[in-house]
Amino acid sequence: xxxxxxxxxxxxxxxxxSEKHKNLSIxxxxxxxxxxxxxxxxxxxxxxxxYILISGDVKYFYDPPPTxxxxxxxxxxxxxxxSDIVIDA
Numbered sequence: 858x859x860x861x862x863x864x865x866x867x868x869x870x871x872x873x874x875s876e877k878h879k880n881l882s883i884x885x886x887x888x889x890x891x892x893x894x895x896x897x898x899x900x901x902x903x904x905x906x907x908y909i910l911i912s913g914d915v916k917y918f919y920d921p922p923p924t925x926x927x928x929x930x931x932x933x934x935x936x937x938x939x940s941d942i943v944i945d946a
Contacts, residue, residue: 859874860872860873860940862938864887865943882936883931883936883938887933896934900935901924902923903924904924908944909944909945911942912942913942913943914938914940915931915939915942916939917932918936
């Protein structure tokens with residue numbers, strides 16, 4: 858499956874292919890396309906990569922994620938899209 862990731866503030870849309878990008882996070886996809894977003898540990902513990910999920914669904918690599926995100930937000934270093942998504946980044 859292929860999903861669209863829209864980074865709203867950056868005005869960038871990228872594609873996430875579940876087969877091609879199987880082990881990549883939303884943050885990894887951004888970095889691979891020279892979109893450098895705030896991040897710290899890149900493993901879900903520090904919470905630095907927390908962004909508001911405007912629409913769509915994601916799944917975390919670990920259930921539950923190492924750190925809980927605020928309501929309406931996601932840790933983009935620790936999850937991948939399961940639908941088209943829009944994040945406030």
